[in-house]
Amino acid sequence: MNIRRALRRDDGTLTLFTAIAAIGLLAALGFVVDAGLKLQAGQQARAIAEEAARAGAGQVNRSAAYAHGGTFTTDPAAATTAARAYLAAAGHTGTVTITGARTITVTVTVTEPAVFTAIIGISRLSSTQSASADLVQGISGAEP
Secondary structure, X not given: OHHHHHXXXXXXXXXXXXXXXXXXXXXXXXXXXXXXXHHHHHHHHXXXXXXXXXXXXXXXXXXXXXXXXXOOOEOHHHHHHHHHHHHHHHOOOEEEEEOOOXXXXXXXXXXXXXXXXXXXXXXXXXXXXXXXXXXXXXXXXXXX
């Protein structure tokens, strides 16, 4: 009879442990899913910034290029307009900075809604990335 009383004291312990473990695993899964969304937002922000910078860096200052002994530089107004137009077409906003005569830098922030961390008050996941592009004239690199 003592053995039965000892066994009854442990009734339900496994069920409680299983419930606690399941909640912990679901929480961990939620953080993994949202971390993946944040990484994806970062990759998307980087890709958009790179393409917008490329669009801007290709805008040549034609008056300087056509002048005698002309130099190829970026037209700051056209470069800024082209980069912002690419950002608008992609559905994002960002900052466009002309750095030097041939370089443009674009910074973009992409924000995604959180899936699981919204339960604890983190409703949005955002990532900010920057990219620069240079105006390149001719072919560069070693000849074959």
